[in-house]
Amino acid sequence: MKAEPQFAFLDEGSKKEIRRATLKAVAIPGYQVPFASREMPMARGWGTGGLQLTCSLVGKDDVLKVIDQGADESVNAVSIKKLIRATTGIPVTERTEEASLIQSRHRIPEVPLTKDQILVLQVPMPEPLRKYEKKESVTKRLHAESEYSGAWLMLFEQIMKYGRTTTGADHPVLVNGRYVMAPSPIPRFDNPKMDHSEALILLGAGREKKIYAVPPYTEIRSLAFEDHPFEGEDFSGKSCRFCGATGVFLDELYIQETGMTEHQCNDTSHCADRLGRQEEKEVQHATI
Amino acid sequence: MQLDSVHDIQKVYRELLQCMARPGKIADIRDSAAKADFVRECHPATFLVIQTLLDAEVTFHVLGERKDAIRRKIEDYTFAGHTSAEDADYIIAPAETGEPELLEAIRGCRAGTLENPHQSATWIIEAGALGGSSDWKLSGPGIRDEAEAPIALSEAFVRTRSMKTQEFPTGIDLIFTDGDGLISSIPRTTAITAKEESAWVM
Numbered sequence A: 001m002k003a004e005p006q007f008a009f010l011d012e013g014s015k016k017e018i019r020r021a022t023l024k025a026v027a028i029p030g031y032q033v034p035f036a037s038r039e040m041p042m043a044r045g046w047g048t049g050g051l052q053l054t055c056s057l058v059g060k061d062d063v064l065k066v067i068d069q070g071a072d073e074s075v076n077a078v079s080i081k082k083l084i085r086a087t088t089g090i091p092v093t094e095r096t097e098e099a100s101l102i103q104s105r106h107r108i109p110e111v112p113l114t115k116d117q118i119l120v121l122q123v124p125m126p127e128p129l130r131k132y133e134k135k136e137s138v139t140k141r142l143h144a145e146s147e148y149s150g151a152w153l154m155l156f157e158q159i160m161k162y163g164r165t166t167t168g169a170d171h172p173v174l175v176n177g178r179y180v181m182a183p184s185p186i187p188r189f190d191n192p193k194m195d196h197s198e199a200l201i202l203l204g205a206g207r208e209k210k211i212y213a214v215p216p217y218t219e220i221r222s223l224a225f226e227d228h229p230f231e232g233e234d235f236s237g238k239s240c241r242f243c244g245a246t247g248v249f250l251d252e253l254y255i256q257e258t259g260m261t262e263h264q265c266n267d268t269s270h271c272a273d274r275l276g277r278q279e280e281k282e283v284q285h286a287t288i
Numbered sequence B: 001m002q003l004d005s006v007h008d009i010q011k012v013y014r015e016l017l018q019c020m021a022r023p024g025k026i027a028d029i030r031d032s033a034a035k036a037d038f039v040r041e042c043h044p045a046t047f048l049v050i051q052t053l054l055d056a057e058v059t060f061h062v063l064g065e066r067k068d069a070i071r072r073k074i075e076d077y078t079f080a081g082h083t084s085a086e087d088a089d090y091i092i093a094p095a096e097t098g099e100p101e102l103l104e105a106i107r108g109c110r111a112g113t114l115e116n117p118h119q120s121a122t123w124i125i126e127a128g129a130l131g132g133s134s135d136w137k138l139s140g141p142g143i144r145d146e147a148e149a150p151i152a153l154s155e156a157f158v159r160t161r162s163m164k165t166q167e168f169p170t171g172i173d174l175i176f177t178d179g180d181g182l183i184s185s186i187p188r189t190t191a192i193t194a195k196e197e198s199a200w201v202m
């Protein structure tokens, strides 16, 4: 056999181990499969789990998109793209529709994903029960026994104290009615996108050495109480100051000159895409 | 064309991953399988799946009459260690494996534990031909509504496999290969039910 060493940075042995763990993760939705996380040329906690998944997945025919908190041009996203490009030669894109592989931190893109795409989410803390239980041996047992009263109690206490759950991001979900899972620090707004997703979703935690997955068409329910139903961040009555989008995740910003609060799309490529299409329309109108 | 240990294996893995994520889906790895035509001991597709998953860090077991030849081939190419069906990470059931032997091995193999459900056997089962019609339908994660079972399955096989997967998250995951370079998968989460049964319920 012909060997072409270090395509996609990792050696083939490392990829094989990650691939085995990934297949198990897909077969046991929401369960955190341990794996031997490798040293990557960036600090752990900066997406090395997601990056290792991407390296184990990527082939010559892929088109890659990397987003960091909604932006394709952040330092972290750019350095991941550089590494993959340098070691594979594959093209990168900012347009969600064009990508076959999407690695993301803190967001699921606004454009609905398809069955031909795989979403890789970077995870800093894969254990949703860690907030109240420090020991891994204990959380493993709690998952084994479906003993999730601690997770419910945590949310209940937030409601008692603040009148609502205070999980800004990473609001825990129940996968296929079995495992409580950390969806990674995506805003609550993005949680419903995981439910019966068309695309396979893989989650990787480099520092914690865990891989887990949400297969397509799998039930994902955000933990909530009947009298305090789950709610995403509310942007009703607000729209993007650039492209006018509504029904998307908006960043709030204070404009000093006007003293006003305005909003803009958090998913910058989606925003740019919409602006581009609006300009096209205007040009077409002008030429008619 | 020579089999490329990086790019062909990557392609096989991606197809395998989509099969595991979408039970019942039949994927085509024919182009890569054609490059593995030097393999006589088992289907080229079986050999490719083995090449994708096995190395010195895992163990395997082979069933059937030709087990010794296949075992040598796997050891030569992957350096994986051979062990009993009860202990193996991967169990290979070549085409001519008799059903009693297959069912006994399914009953005895590792299903993982509630704490470590991933420490279970993954099966690579050679089928006559994938596709075609079957009496079974699939439902569960990865399947929108329902899917067709990828191969004809005997009632005894379905029953034995259901016993093995009844206590989720423990269970076994099945990969099917055929002589035409097609692969498919039925992970532990998939419910296999008779088509007639559902017609009756309705």
Ligand SMILES: [Zn+2]
Pocket (backbone or CB within 6 Å): A240, A241, A242, A243, A244, A245, A264, A265, A270, A271, A272, A274
């Ligand atoms: Zn916008």
